[in-house]
Amino acid sequence: MLAESLYRLGATVAVYEPDPQAPLCQRTRYVTNAAWNDIEALRKFSQQCSRVTYEFENVESEPLQCMEFQLMPSMAVLAVAQHRAREKRFLRENGLPHVAFAEHVPDHPAILKTVRGGYDGKGQMRWTPGETPLSGPLVAEEIIDIEVEASCIVARSKTEEGVFPVFENEHRNHILDTTLVPASLPDEVLAAVQDVARETARKLDVTGLLTTEFFLTRHQPRRSPALQVDDWYLMVNELAPRPHNSGHVTRQACTFSQFDALARILLDVPLGQPRLLPGVWGMGNLLGEVYGTRSKLDLTPWAEHPTVREVCLYGKTQPRAGRKMGHFIVHGESRTAGLAEIAAFRAALTKT
């Protein structure tokens, strides 16, 4: 999806990807298939490029030294965002609202997360004293009674800063299930979320995209330094310095998408301010489960769901449970209608 936005602006795209079967390798011309720590291949790749970005932060950052000056967001941003303990220390040191944490197993129930490599619920557990904790370096987070999960993407070039609207996210089995925009939160809370996201991106000095994920609750947390706005408490959960699954909704919901924004930044094209288009927009993920035993999705039910503005399939060949195979975006008159349409379309795809 980023390649699409880059091509539109006339760029040439080269891809570094260990797996030759990965979708983008089937779709672009200039492909390097080599390991994340193959310094020779990385160096050769970087010589082709004027700018390099990444869609996945769980790569070793050491070997990327050779492309330090092309990397956007920078090595420093990557180093913080790929390591949960560094990320949380960064939030604490900068006075940003966050979930209270310790870098050791505590004496009370907590969410344990490995400091590296975790995503979609991998590398984390809800832990009670007496249970065997995760092995390896970890952080222990206060358990928050989450009422709403939200995310906010900030796009920063060398001279401009754009902020996307706040997305409301629903997870299922720790995997993003739906994103809705506008989020159903009071205006002051939405503004505070955007302010914290902007402040976080500034403090990290991001050039590129920064997605900040938030927990929101109306029960004051015991330990976490949350930001109170009216009767809401908000705190940063985690950071991703790249296009984010929740941001896929911007492909239809905004005057330009998160991918367009990053492409503009990478290519030194003016960024501008993304605006939300009228109505309610909902993004639903299509996980491997929707495919059942099939390897290809039958989109016939789309005919009965004209509110579905986009279906986007990523070209992955092996549908597996929990694997993100694609997404769709609906346009509704209301939040209720949007949510109903997401559920109905997904059910229709699953049935056939």
Add this chain to the structure above:
Amino acid sequence: MLAESLYRLGATVAVYEPDPQAPLCQRTRYVTNAAWNDIEALRKFSQQCSRVTYEFENVESEPLQCMEFQLMPSMAVLAVAQHRAREKRFLRENGLPHVAFAEHVPDHPAILKTVRGGYDGKGQMRWTPGETPLSGPLVAEEIIDIEVEASCIVARSKTEEGVFPVFENEHRNHILDTTLVPASLPDEVLAAVQDVARETARKLDVTGLLTTEFFLTRHQPRRSPALQVDDWYLMVNELAPRPHNSGHVTRQACTFSQFDALARILLDVPLGQPRLLPGVWGMGNLLGEVYGTRSKLDLTPWAEHPTVREVCLYGKTQPRAGRKMGHFIVHGESRTAGLAEIAAFRAALTKT
């Protein structure tokens, strides 16, 4: 742009293109570089594909026999649309409004056009008795006092038919300069244009896209069998069985684009009915002239033109006068504002 829409629906794209320097060859993985009449290469290519379409109808159709059953629109459609005399005979035989024509040089002033290979004003001349006419097979058309040029794209699958809104087109030196939608014509005239476009696509039995270009005038033509609607006379000028330059505006102006429509048809995905989004939309072509002596466009002025929703560059490396290098799309409150923005943005790009 079609590849983008195909990829979104999970397709694999293979390209047949004689010129290895052509933009798409730099952007896709499966590329065949061979001549349009290389039967062996065409056969091998067709064996990779379940469906084949074309973005350019000035190819010899004979060698395409080997992919007859994959071709969409069909060989029969291509044979009509790539040959002006056949196209005009088709319109006449089917009682569709068209510009009066003869297949010989007449005894009065006329527009002469070669029957094959003409586009963007190539292979045509305004001719007066006494002048040397074009050589080779030609058609001679009545000179129409054109007030408005319009186009209408019909998308047809095996089971569905979608009609895009009517575009109003302005040409400069015979090359499309701007497209506006909605067109500034009375509702009855717009409906008639869509009806004729639909009827033309049905009579041609198109599966895929058919763009029908129209001349509109309020001066009754002497010879042409025009369709009168109120005080307007409309007639078909020419047909293109593929995505059309004027249809680029649909990338922003409609719920889905001409490329999305063709991708859905090619992939047997439900088509649906494209809807026009609120406001006025204008597409401006970026010809080589805009580049001046530069090889790369400086998009810095975009910062001052927030109504520009999209800039799309095609990745062509050699800007030449008259060559279509890209386009941009503006969103305006009114027709006047839209036109002014197109002019202003193009001027700003040309200046820097």
